[in-house]
Structure formats: structure tokens, C-alpha cells
Amino acid sequence: MGEKTVENITVAVRIRPLNQRELASGGEKIWEKDGEVGIKEKNGARNFFYDRIYDENTESTEVFIYQGVEVIEKCISGYNGCIFCYGQTGSGKTHTMHGVRKTNPGLVPLSIDHIFTMIQRSSGKEFLIRCSYIEIYNESVNDLLNPNFLNLQLAEDKKNGIKIIGVTEEVCTSSNQVNSLLVMGEKHKNIASTNFNQRSSRAHSIFRVIVESKNTSGRPDVAIATLNLIDLAGSESADVHGPAASSARSKEMKYINRSLLTLGTVIMRLSDKKNNAPIPYRDSKLTRLLQPALEGDSKVSIVCNISPCNDAYDETLSTLKFAQRAKKIKQVIVKNDTTDSKALIVKYEREIYELQERLREMENKMVQEEKSAMNLNVSKELQILQEEKERADTKLENLLQEKLQLAQDLERLKSFIIHAEDVKPSKLLKETEQKMKKVATKKTNLLHSKTSTSKEIIIEGDENLLTKNMDYLENKSIVLEDMGNEDINNFERHETMLLNGLDNIEFELLGFESPKNITGKPKAKQALPFISNSALTLEECLKIIEEQRKCIEGQKNTIDVLKSEIDVRDQTIMKFSKDIEEKQEQVELLSDELKLCKNNLTKLQISNRFRKASKN
Numbered sequence: 001m002g003e004k005t006v007e008n009i010t011v012a013v014r015i016r017p018l019n020q021r022e023l024a025s026g027g028e029k030i031w032e033k034d035g036e037v038g039i040k041e042k043n044g045a046r047n048f049f050y051d052r053i054y055d056e057n058t059e060s061t062e063v064f065i066y067q068g069v070e071v072i073e074k075c076i077s078g079y080n081g082c083i084f085c086y087g088q089t090g091s092g093k094t095h096t097m098h099g100v101r102k103t104n105p106g107l108v109p110l111s112i113d114h115i116f117t118m119i120q121r122s123s124g125k126e127f128l129i130r131c132s133y134i135e136i137y138n139e140s141v142n143d144l145l146n147p148n149f150l151n152l153q154l155a156e157d158k159k160n161g162i163k164i165i166g167v168t169e170e171v172c173t174s175s176n177q178v179n180s181l182l183v184m185g186e187k188h189k190n191i192a193s194t195n196f197n198q199r200s201s202r203a204h205s206i207f208r209v210i211v212e213s214k215n216t217s218g219r220p221d222v223a224i225a226t227l228n229l230i231d232l233a234g235s236e237s238a239d240v241h242g243p244a245a246s247s248a249r250s251k252e253m254k255y256i257n258r259s260l261l262t263l264g265t266v267i268m269r270l271s272d273k274k275n276n277a278p279i280p281y282r283d284s285k286l287t288r289l290l291q292p293a294l295e296g297d298s299k300v301s302i303v304c305n306i307s308p309c310n311d312a313y314d315e316t317l318s319t320l321k322f323a324q325r326a327k328k329i330k331q332v333i334v335k336n337d338t339t340d341s342k343a344l345i346v347k348y349e350r351e352i353y354e355l356q357e358r359l360r361e362m363e364n365k366m367v368q369e370e371k372s373a374m375n376l377n378v379s380k381e382l383q384i385l386q387e388e389k390e391r392a393d394t395k396l397e398n399l400l401q402e403k404l405q406l407a408q409d410l411e412r413l414k415s416f417i418i419h420a421e422d423v424k425p426s427k428l429l430k431e432t433e434q435k436m437k438k439v440a441t442k443k444t445n446l447l448h449s450k451t452s453t454s455k456e457i458i459i460e461g462d463e464n465l466l467t468k469n470m471d472y473l474e475n476k477s478i479v480l481e482d483m484g485n486e487d488i489n490n491f492e493r494h495e496t497m498l499l500n501g502l503d504n505i506e507f508e509l510l511g512f513e514s515p516k517n518i519t520g521k522p523k524a525k526q527a528l529p530f531i532s533n534s535a536l537t538l539e540e541c542l543k544i545i546e547e548q549r550k551c552i553e554g555q556k557n558t559i560d561v562l563k564s565e566i567d568v569r570d571q572t573i574m575k576f577s578k579d580i581e582e583k584q585e586q587v588e589l590l591s592d593e594l595k596l597c598k599n600n601l602t603k604l605q606i607s608n609r610f611r612k613a614s615k616n
């Protein structure tokens, strides 16, 4: 706890001018100011003294100078403050508290202006201002800054007084901002027209400003002061609404009067300390909310508003008595110093510090990012990609070479392969084959035409191949006799050739053995010009042909394998090319990202430089 001061509640009386209704009804002014601090009945029957008396000629600014300035300045120094107006309906409470914003502002807007003026003058200190605005309507606490928040609950808070749970608290940094909140709250106020006041407040309204202050150097203490600016609803008698009063107005009147009565009792008990009767703070929401202030933790200033008219005599007298009692209340007000980390200013400062740290970290990180992006990531990435590309290029080059080699091999191998259709049959072979066919036919015919004996002789001729040959020639001459002359000539012309061209197959077809011994060496090979070695037997030739055929088939298989290998490599090459394209795209993307990163950094740096400049 901080410094203490013992003070009385400051009580002033403000006399408003007679209003139209009073003048029209022939009302008379029976109360008048008596010096700076006195008020007396015109007939001299009664007089009262307070801290200050304001008459109908006094401007609200003057009221503020005496009733408001000290309270506000105490708040700025860390003491709680409370200013409220008390009086019957239509006596000028709202006029005093709020006034007419531009032409004749009341204590609330003047207090706000003064708070910010004081802040401006308080070098070496920092402040945090937050505001809330509520009204107590029919004993229900409603949020005027958020009309959806109705019937808010109250809770005891030993450090900060009575807390309104869930109330809207707006942090404000200028008087304009606070005034905007006031305007907004005013729109949600319960106001109605009565016989006594066209715009009568149907609820008590409390504009609350919490001022947190802290020295920028030295002790870390934070002073938290709460300023309550209260415009009470006025006490009402039944004639305020007339006999046709609606049930809503009657209900409002009941609640207003009951809470004002409780306030009166609280003030009475506080002013009479000898009487140890309990103080009924809890009997109304109004007194509960005012309890910390009235109990003595606040600098309290009360303006009691009265009508000077004779027809309001009772109400005015009641107000003046209330003011007298209030004047007696002594208060020990204490400065609210705290090192509580819950103080919003401490919390915000910590947050600001944390945010600045984070910003610094972010800036460093961004510089690092930029560097690494510039020097490491991108160049490394590029280097890797380039190396990969070079490797892929080499691979591709090798594969192309291999492919070329394979293509050449293939061509070479292809040139080795001879297809049947590629080979032109020799004229000689063709003729030989034709003759062979003819001979075969004729031999068959001959065999059929001969007796079974001659057939047997031929078969038996196996014993002596030469004899067989003779027989054969004999048989042939028989056949020749049977054939026409033309045939004979033809046959003879080709006989040698035929004999030479006959191979073992023909002989075997005819049921003979190979005529190797007939001519010494078989001549069949001479009829096969593609076999260059005439020394080979026909079987050997066939074998060679078969081997060659197999070899060609083998080569074909090899070529097929090579072809499929080439296909696989082609696919690999395609894959590599695709990979390279993808990597190049990645490189482009990374370059774009880097550009973006650089732009963002430049923007951030500019905004930082702007922010630091505007701070200075």
C-alpha cells in the first residue's frame, strides 16, 4: 500500500435555473446562493454550507474546476476517484455530468480531457487507460458498450474493489476515443420522458476509467486508479408520472427510489461513525459498486443538484440534508501502488517486450534466411542440380554412344543375316531341279512299267553297284525307246548334268544308295553353287547349311536381345531427360521464391525503419 491522506468528501450544490414547467406553473425561486459556499432560503428560514455553491449562472467548466480537477489529478497520481451527482429528477444531474458535448460539456467529457492533458504533462511516466460504461436499470447491471451484455454479476475483488464480471473494457489512447465510447454508450441508455424531464434517466449510469501509471525509470511499481463518474437517476414522487403512469415507469421509479434510499442510509451511517450500525452496502447494486469509494479508498466529489423552485421544496431540502451528511464523511484515501503482474500496463509492457524480441528474432532470422537462401540453399541447390545435370549429360552421352554402337552392331549383324528371299536361286539349280523332277517322274513310270522280275533284279543289284548301274542304264535305254525323240534328246543333253546334280536324296527316293562309287567322288556338290568347297559331301553340305541356319538364328536372337536392350536404354534416356527438365523447373521456382523472400524482407525493413522513425 502507498501513501495515505485523510480527507472529507467534497460536496457542492448546484442550483439550476427555473425551467419552463416551473415558470409556467407560476413557480418561484426560493433558494439562492449565499457566498461561495452557502445556500439559503430567500426568506432566511434555512441556510446550508458546503464546499461550493453554484447557481444558475455557473458554467459546468467552473463546476469541474472545483469538483473535478483535484479528483482527476489524484487519479493520475494513483488514487481512486469518484464524482457523482445527486438530486431529484430534473434537477440537472445529467446536465452537470454530461452537459452538451460541444457547447457546454459536463464533468465527464471535461474529466476525460483533463486525464489526457495530465498524461501529456507527466513526462517520465507511462499510462494505460481503459474504460467501461454500465447502467443499473431496475437493479440489473447492463453493459452500455455492448447492449447484449445484460444483468452482469458483481464480484468482490480485494485489490481492485468490486468487479463487474464480463463487462466490456476498452483500452483507449486518446480523449477522442473515450468520447466515442461515451457517445456509443449513451445510445444504449434507458431514457424516457416524464412530467418533470423530457429526457429522464431511468437508470444510474457509471462511466468507469481505469488509469494505470508507471514511472519509465526507477521503481517498477504500477499505480492503478479507478475513476467512477456517476450520473444517478433522480428520486421521484408519484406526480412525476401522473396518475396514468405505465407499469414500466412505476417499476423504474420503485427501483430508483429504493436504491437512492439505500445510498442515503449508507451515507448517513458513514457520517455517524459513533453509531455502529451495519452499513447496508449490499442492499442495492448502486451502493455495492460505490462501497469501495464511500468506505474511503477514493477521492469523492459529490454535486448535489437542486431546483430553486418552491414546488420542489421537499425534494430540495432532502437533497441538501443528504449533502450535509455526505460532507461529514471522513476518508482515508490510499495510493494504489502495486507490483502486481496482473496490472495491464505490466502485462502489456511484457507483451510489447516479447513482441519486440520476437520481431528482432524474426528480423535476424530473415537476414539469416536471406543469407542462407542466397549463399547456401540456392547456390548449393544449384550446384547439386548442375552436378546432377552434368552426370545425367555424361550418362546420356554414354548411352547415346552405346546406342549408336548397338545400332551399328545391329546393322552389321543384320548384314550377316541372309533371308531366304534375299538369296536368288541360281539358274542352274532351277534347271537341275526341274530335270530332277522330270527324271523322278519318268523313273517312277519306268519302275511301274517294268516286270516285277526286273524290279527284283534292280533290288538285288545291291550286291554289285556297277551291275546295278548297268541295269539302270539298260532300263533307261528301254525307257528312252518308249519316250519320244525329243525327250531322248533332252534327256541325253542333260544326262551328265543330271547325274552330277543328283544328290543322295534322289537316289534314296529311288531306293538306291548314294552313288559315291559310281563316279568316285560325289558330284552333287557341283550342283549346289553356294557351297564353295566342292570337296565336301552333300551330307556335310547339309550339315553346314544347318549349322549356318542355327548360327543365323542365334544371331537373330542376339539382335532381338540387343534391340530390347536398346529399348530399355531409350527409356532410361527419356527418364533422365525428364528428370533434368524437372530439376530445371525446380531451379526456376527456387529463384522466384528467393525473389519473393527478398521483396518481403525489403518491405519489412522499410516498415521497421518507418516504425522506428514514427516512434522517435
Ligand SMILES: Nc1ncnc2c1ncn2[C@@H]1O[C@H](COP(=O)(O)OP(=O)(O)OP(=O)(O)O)[C@@H](O)[C@H]1O
Residues within 6 Å of the ligand: 015, 016, 017, 019, 056, 087, 088, 089, 090, 091, 092, 093, 094, 095, 096, 197, 199, 200, 201, 202, 232, 233, 234, 235, 305
Ligand atoms: N444548470 C443548468 N442550466 C441550464 N439548464 C439546466 C441546468 N440544469 C439542468 N438543466 C436543464 O434541465 C433539464 C433537466 O436536466 P437533467 O436532465 O440534467 O436532469 P436530471 O437531474 O438528470 O433528471 P433525471 O434524474 O430525470 O434524469 C434539461 O433540459 C437540462 O438542460
